[in-house]
Amino acid sequence: MLRQEQNDLLTQTGPGTPLGRLFRRYWIPALLAEELADNDGPPVRVKLLSERLLAFRDSVGRLALVDEFCAHRGVSLWFGRNEECGLRCPYHGWKYDVTGQCIDMPSEPEHSGFAKKVKLQSYPLVERGGVLWTYMGELDKQPPLPEWEFATVPRAQSFMSKRLQECNWLQAMEGGIDSSHVSFLHRGDLNSDPLFKGARGNQYNLGDSRPVFEVVESPGGLYIGARRNAENGNYYWRITQWVMPSFTMIAPRGDHSVHGHFWIPIDDENCWTWSFDYHPTRALTDAEVAAMRAGKGIHASVIPGTFRPVANKDNDYLMDRAAQRAGRTYSGVEGFAMQDQSLQESMGPIVDRAKETLVATDSGIIMARQRLLRAAKALVESDVTPPGVDTEHHRVRSVAIVLPPDQPYKDGAREAMIARPGVAPATV
Numbered sequence: 528m529l530r531q532e533q534n535d536l537l538t539q540t541g542p543g544t545p546l547g548r549l550f551r552r553y554w555i556p557a558l559l560a561e562e563l564a565d566n567d568g569p570p571v572r573v574k575l576l577s578e579r580l581l582a583f584r585d586s587v588g589r590l591a592l593v594d595e596f597c598a599h600r601g602v603s604l605w606f607g608r609n610e611e612c613g614l615r616c617p618y619h620g621w622k623y624d625v626t627g628q629c630i631d632m633p634s635e636p637e638h639s640g641f642a643k644k645v646k647l648q649s650y651p652l653v654e655r656g657g658v659l660w661t662y663m664g665e666l667d668k669q670p671p672l673p674e675w676e677f678a679t680v681p682r683a684q685s686f687m688s689k690r691l692q693e694c695n696w697l698q699a700m701e702g703g704i705d706s707s708h709v710s711f712l713h714r715g716d717l718n719s720d721p722l723f724k725g726a727r728g729n730q731y732n733l734g735d736s737r738p739v740f741e742v743v744e745s746p747g748g749l750y751i752g753a754r755r756n757a758e759n760g761n762y763y764w765r766i767t768q769w770v771m772p773s774f775t776m777i778a779p780r781g782d783h784s785v786h787g788h789f790w791i792p793i794d795d796e797n798c799w800t801w802s803f804d805y806h807p808t809r810a811l812t813d814a815e816v817a818a819m820r821a822g823k824g825i826h827a828s829v830i831p832g833t834f835r836p837v838a839n840k841d842n843d844y845l846m847d848r849a850a851q852r853a854g855r856t857y858s859g860v861e862g863f864a865m866q867d868q869s870l871q872e873s874m875g876p877i878v879d880r881a882k883e884t885l886v887a888t889d890s891g892i893i894m895a896r897q898r899l900l901r902a903a904k905a906l907v908e909s910d911v912t913p914p915g916v917d918t919e920h921h922r923v924r925s926v927a928i929v930l931p932p933d934q935p936y937k938d939g940a941r942e943a944m945i946a947r948p949g950v951a952p953a954t955v
């Protein structure tokens with residue numbers, strides 16, 4: 528459990544808050560590249576870390592992420608005209624370039640020069656691996672671009688989706704490092720979902736619902752090892768990677784693609800759930816990509832033209848009591864993504880952590896909170912760069928492995944936990 532002030536600290540990410548300052552030290556995913564596909568295409572509203580921003584691609588393809596509101600009298604530039612290398616406010620015609628600099632004020636005397644003095648807040652926006660990344664912190668602290676393996680493999684090997692999640696980022700992220708719920712909440716799907724079924728590891732998951740957790744600090748966050756019984760006294764280990772502040776990578780299954788998430792605060796009561804799937808050494812098949820697009824695996828179907836899931840809190844996530852009773856799904860909600868999201872949203876917009884009752888299987892969650900609190904304190908008090916900023920911390924892999932009982936996973940999986948181009952993943 529957490530005291531109220533600790534819970535506030537971990538859940539508030541607006542400008543000037545400790546966690547807000549922490550998040551502003553990382554490159555974070557802002558948009559899918561396909562959202563800004565065309566030069567001079569429509570601008571896109573983007574709310575991140577409680578800041579309302581606007582993204583656009585200008586006439587020559589330069590990407591922009593600027594304050595949503597016109598510096599003149601606060602009109603939303605979403606209504607603007609994206610033309611001739613800039614975005615023009617539709618109210619009085621002020622025009623801004625991709626850096627947020629005002630470059631034309633047709634309402635003012637021709638040679639006033641006042642435009643030069645007006646600039647919108649702007650942040651860099653850079654494409655990598657099908658994602659447009661931004662960095663919202665101080666310029667002199669800007670780190671090199673992210674090097675997550677999913678973003679650096681050839682594009683045919685990876686797939687990315689995002690969906691709106693209507694709760695605070697932390698309770699969503701905590702679901703991503705809680706490997707013990709898989710044996711319950713997702714048990715109906717392990718053997719049927721096209722992106723999960725057929726892996727030998729599934730049987731260990733289903734056969735042993737009391738995993739023993741061993742959580743170890745890694746350079747960028749945590750290795751979260753969950754141990755289940757395998758044959759002949761050996762152990763089946765699933766090792767999740769958590770890299771600060773909110774990257775998680777779930778252990779692989781057979782030759783399926785590997786997946787994971789980022790949870791990025793929109794504001795304190797909503798977040799983006801980014802879901803990636805990639806295979807380190809082969810292209811995804813057409814069937815896999817079709818399944819991902821259809822909302823299988825960790826992805827969700829969304830309402831066309833939006834990123835809100837089709838199953839959402841307004842329709843009780845399409846709860847199916849008959850499926851729940853028959854055991855086709857454990858909770859009555861269909862699909863991994865919405866099984867997770869429905870329960871995380873059911874906690875309320877910001878769960879009250881003073882009321883929880885944590886047990887041994889929550890040790891990953893407890894240690895992640897401690898590490899976040901520690902890093903935020905060191906950043907605020909002594910300007911210490913937090914773990915996970917260094918690109919070395921991005922080159923990690925999750926692992927599924929069977930090891931003899933006397934071998935610690937830190938040793939048995941040491942090599943497998945490092946992302947190396949062209950090297951096959953360790954998976955069961």
Ligand code: FES
Nearest residue numbers: 597599600616619
């Ligand atoms: S409000 Fe934008 S130009 Fe006047």
Ligand SMILES: [Fe+2]
Nearest residue numbers: 702713863867
């Ligand atoms: Fe889950």
